[in-house]
Amino acid sequence: MHRALTSVLRLTRPWRPRGARGCASNAAAGAREIQVHALAGPDQGITEILMNRPRARNALGNVLVSELLEALARLREDQQVRVLIFRSGVKGVFCAGADLKEREQMSEAEVGVFVQRLRGLMNEIAFPAPTIAAMDGFALGGGLELALACDLRIAAASSAVMGLIETTRGLLPGAGGTQRLPRCLGVALAKELIFTGRRLSGTQAQALGLVNHAVAQNEEGNAAYHRARELAQEILPQAPIAVRLGKVAIDRGMEVDIASGMAIEGICYAQNIPTRDRLEGMAAFREKRLSRFVGE
DSSP, rough: HHHHHHHHOOOOOOOOOOOOOTTTGGGGTTOEEEEEOOOOGGGTTEEEEEOOGGTTTOBHHHHHHHHHHEEEEHHHHHHTTEEEEEEESSTTEEEOOHHHHHHHHHHHHHHHHHHHHHHHHHHHHHHHOEEEEESSSEEEEEHHHHHTTTSEEETTTOOOOEEEGGGGGOOEEEEESHHHHHHHHHHHHHHHHHHTOOEEEEHHHHHHTSSSSOOOOOSSHHHHHHHHHHHHHHHEEEEEEHHHHHHHHHHHTTTSSSHHHHHHHHHHHHHHHOOHHHHHHHHHHHTTTTOOOOOO
16 A cells, blocks of 8 residues: 555656746737736746636636646646646636537537546646635636635635536536535535535635635725735745645545545655755754745
8 A cells, every 4th residue: 555655646756946938928829718827026936827718708618628728737847836826817707617608519429528628627727736716706617616626715705606506507517516515515515505506605605614715805806816816925935845745645635534644644744854845944943044945
């Protein structure tokens, strides 16, 4: 078991900072439905994925899904990414869910293939670095499933509206909602929300534990995004390898019994022992100064 766990939990490669990289926020990429922004200055290490499909309220259509998969595959190899924020470029909406107009044109076989792609997308959002969903507007169906695939969720208290509403459309959640919602809220409450197709405000979602923070909306309509950036800024100074391994230990540990979970934690801890960052943290504590972690 120990050997199998070690194989599964091993980091894909040592942390190696890379040089400056391009992003899809330039003029040539302006029409893309998914845009990637790597922040600079004191926010270096925070990368944003911007969903920008205003005519369809960021609905998950073929093009948006393909571009999002492409962006995630590229970012997964970039060890400069310490926090990944998912946000919307469309005011009043995070993601309206699946593109049902597009789906109407599909055959039954094509629907099955597309939903499988959506499931794969949500699994890809289980990114090595911490992920944050900033929900300033509607997050329904697949939009909430996308947010559930993130580690942390921030919502505008009143303007964010979220729910797995598929049963009101003759469907059931098909991109992970039936699995991630009960892991987040517990089985009974998840069943209630899915069976009824209930919609929740940001305030209600926070009371249930569905989102980490609910914030009052501002005039620009991006208060959840600003809170998400503040949270990302809290994560940035911490040791990146330790943060990633902590995420692995939690995510994998939640899938098994506690004894196996403790073994997973031990394997992750052992991988962190040889890092320069661990030695730096001990030296900073001894010398009473701030740590300067480099991700090695």
